[in-house]
Amino acid sequence: MKYSMLALVLIFSLGIFSASIFKINFYLVYLLAFICLSFCLWALKQTFSFNLGLAVTFFFLGSLIYINSQILPRNHIMRFVKYKSHNLCALKGVVSSAPEIKNGRLTFVLESKELHTDNLAFVCRGKVLVSVKGLVSTLSYGDELILRGKLYRPYNFGRPRSRSGLSMLGIYCLMRVDSYGLIFLLKHHQGNPLEQIAASSKAGIEKIICRYLSPLAQSILAAMVLGEKTDIPPQVNYLMMRTGTVHILVVSGFNVGIVAFLAMLVLKILRLARKVRIILVTIILLIYCLATGACAPVVRATIMGVVLLWAYFFKRDSQIDCGLGLAAILILAFNPNQLFDIGFQLSFLSVYSLLYLYPLLKKLLRLEYFPHKLGKFFLESFFTSFSAWLGTLVPILCYFRIFSPVTPLANIFIVPLATLITLSGFSLVIVSVVLPFLAPTIACANEFFIHILLLLNTFLAGLPGAYFSL
Amino acid sequence: MLFDFTRDERRAIIFLFFLVLSGVGVSFAQKTHGCLKRVISPDPDLAKINLNTADGTLLKTLPGVGDKLSARLISFREEQNGFRELEELKKIKGMNQAKYEKIKACLKIE
Numbered sequence: 045m046k047y048s049m050l051a052l053v054l055i056f057s058l059g060i061f062s063a064s065i066f067k068i069n070f071y072l073v074y075l076l077a078f079i080c081l082s083f084c085l086w087a088l089k090q091t092f093s094f095n096l097g098l099a100v101t102f103f104f105l106g107s108l109i110y111i112n113s114q115i116l117p118r119n120h121i122m123r124f125v126k127y128k129s130h131n132l133c134a135l136k137g138v139v140s141s142a143p144e145i146k147n148g149r150l151t152f153v154l155e156s157k158e159l160h161t162d163n164l165a166f167v168c169r170g171k172v173l174v175s176v177k178g179l180v181s182t183l184s185y186g187d188e189l190i191l192r193g194k195l196y197r198p199y200n201f202g203r204p205r206s207r208s209g210l211s212m213l214g215i216y217c218l219m220r221v222d223s224y225g226l227i228f229l230l231k232h233h234q235g236n237p238l239e240q241i242a243a244s245s246k247a248g249i250e251k252i253i254c255r256y257l258s259p260l261a262q263s264i265l266a267a268m269v270l271g272e273k274t275d276i277p278p279q280v281n282y283l284m285m286r287t288g289t290v291h292i293l294v295v296s297g298f299n300v301g302i303v304a305f306l307a308m309l310v311l312k313i314l315r316l317a318r319k320v321r322i323i324l325v326t327i328i329l330l331i332y333c334l335a336t337g338a339c340a341p342v343v344r345a346t347i348m349g350v351v352l353l354w355a356y357f358f359k360r361d362s363q364i365d366c367g368l369g370l371a372a373i374l375i376l377a378f379n380p381n382q383l384f385d386i387g388f389q390l391s392f393l394s395v396y397s398l399l400y401l402y403p404l405l406k407k408l409l410r411l412e413y414f415p416h417k418l419g420k421f422f423l424e425s426f427f428t429s430f431s432a433w434l435g436t437l438v439p440i441l442c443y444f445r446i447f448s449p450v451t452p453l454a455n456i457f458i459v460p461l462a463t464l465i466t467l468s469g470f471s472l473v474i475v476s477v478v479l480p481f482l483a484p485t486i487a488c489a490n491e492f493f494i495h496i497l498l499l500l501n502t503f504l505a506g507l508p509g510a511y512f513s514l
Numbered sequence: 515m516l517f518d519f520t521r522d523e524r525r526a527i528i529f530l531f532f533l534v535l536s537g538v539g540v541s542f543a544q545k546t547h548g549c550l551k552r553v554i555s556p557d558p559d560l561a562k563i564n565l566n567t568a569d570g571t572l573l574k575t576l577p578g579v580g581d582k583l584s585a586r587l588i589s590f591r592e593e594q595n596g597f598r599e600l601e602e603l604k605k606i607k608g609m610n611q612a613k614y615e616k617i618k619a620c621l622k623i624e
Binding site: 261485 | 520522523526529530533534536537538540541544553554555556557558560561562563569571572575576577620
């Protein structure tokens with residue numbers, strides 16, 4: 045039972061992986077899946093045969109979902125766009141991301157609805173990355189617009205099988221708008237209401253962080269609280285990659301845990317009933333997940349958190365491995381391409397290592413029987429970090445070509461400090477709303493902790509043999 | 515009982531007090547000992563790239579610096595036994611004034 049969910053995740057992933065390597069016929073796999081399902085029905089009373097049939101069905105299901113995800117709908121915008129087009133077209137759609145200013149241009153993602161080109165109109169769907177010349181923006185998430193500009197697909201870009209960053213996000217087309225005057229706003233608030241709340245909460249938190257902190261501290265706190273990494277100085281990112289502590293700049297299970305804890309605490313103080321608290325915390329976690337960009341580590345942690353909360357709601361035993369397995373299967377079912385994303389791989393490998401490898405090491409080394417309390421704590425922290433490092437070693441070597449022996453040691457010091465910074469970051473956000481006169485004082489503490497973090501990381505990266513670039 | 519907090523509430527209160535006390539301490543030190551500013555608040559220099567030690571990967575993170583320019587930077591550094599001032603960057607082929615202005619804030623020489 046303990047490893048059954050892990051086995052299901054592996055089988056499902058194997059199905060996706062096989063379909064990505066071999067050219068498999070959809071109808072054949074579909075038929076085989078149904079045959080296996082019928083076998084399960086026939087073997088209802090025989091545990092082994094039923095489980096075997098179910099496992100094979102799961103494998104085929106993984107393959108089918110992958111094959112299906114590689115085919116774009118008939119009215120997808122990519123089907124109407126040429127590789128290089130110089131004709132102006134008009135595109136109607138809804139802004140589906142918070143507009144950002146990058147390299148002197150305003151960029152945002154538009155969920156397309158209607159395309160007008162060459163005197164023809166098409167009803168379409170699919171995301172388009174829009175880039176507008178100019179720095180002034182009054183646009184926000186959920187605005188319905190008509191844009192006039194050049195819609196195109198760069199060469200060798202935008203094929204569903206390509207695993208470039210944008211196509212992983214489901215973006216296969218780009219649009220260039222030469223001036224802000226070519227944007228016509230039709231309506232506000234046309235997006236998902238939950239995403240609308242998430243986008244405005246994110247903007248509010250960013251504003252608070254910018255108001256009280258220096259630019260360097262802002263960039264680090266925004267990454268730790270909101271997962272917003274765009275302003276992180278390259279030098280800081282580079283050193284954290286080398287010491288294996290860059291994970292603290294990403295929103296993960298830890299942040300989701302803090303949000304759940306704080307929300308639970310506030311609702312408890314308000315004396316709300318247990319079941320109401322759980323429902324509200326679930327909604328808050330979903331909003332936080334959307335506000336931080338719903339990347340794999342946050343979605344994983346949110347699903348795990350929601351599973352734990354609802355186990356508590358129904359007064360059932362909560363199993364972390366079940367929540368983790370469910371999170372992996374749901375993420376892959378929604379977007380099978382995530383299997384090839386380094387963020388997804390590192391996130392799940394590190395948690396699985398903590399779940400299975402750490403207890404094994406603890407048992408082998410008899411850490412429980414260590415006589416000194418402080419020594420035991422230090423050793424446990426070291427081996428927790430060591431398990432995560434060992435579990436993610438191979439993908440880090442393959443993708444980043446870095447071998448960092450300093451990682452387990454660095455994490456012992458950096459992780460508690462990052463915990464403190466994240467907690468104080470969330471406190472700053474809450475205090476600036478409830479008791480704004482206290483916010484500058486807490487911001488001072490934040491700046492100090494961030495300074496220590498940077499100093500410590502620079503020191504660790506400078507140790508002899510701290511890392512080797514391969 | 516005047517305060518009847520739960521265990522979690524007590525922890526949250528202790529943490530908040532700890533934050534406020536740390537903040538007051540840092541703020542006081544900043545105001546009374548100006549020289550301590552660099553010790554207690556993030557030093558922007560920590561986020562700057564040292565031109566004399568940075569490798570190609572790090573140099574390529576600078577805006578407008580690609581494979582060729584980073585290679586030229588490194589070979590110039592080796593020929594000259596290191597940079598002495600940022601202005602020397604302008605001597606490198608491909609580094610125009612606009613690019614220099616864009617990246618100089620991210621660089622330091624040590």
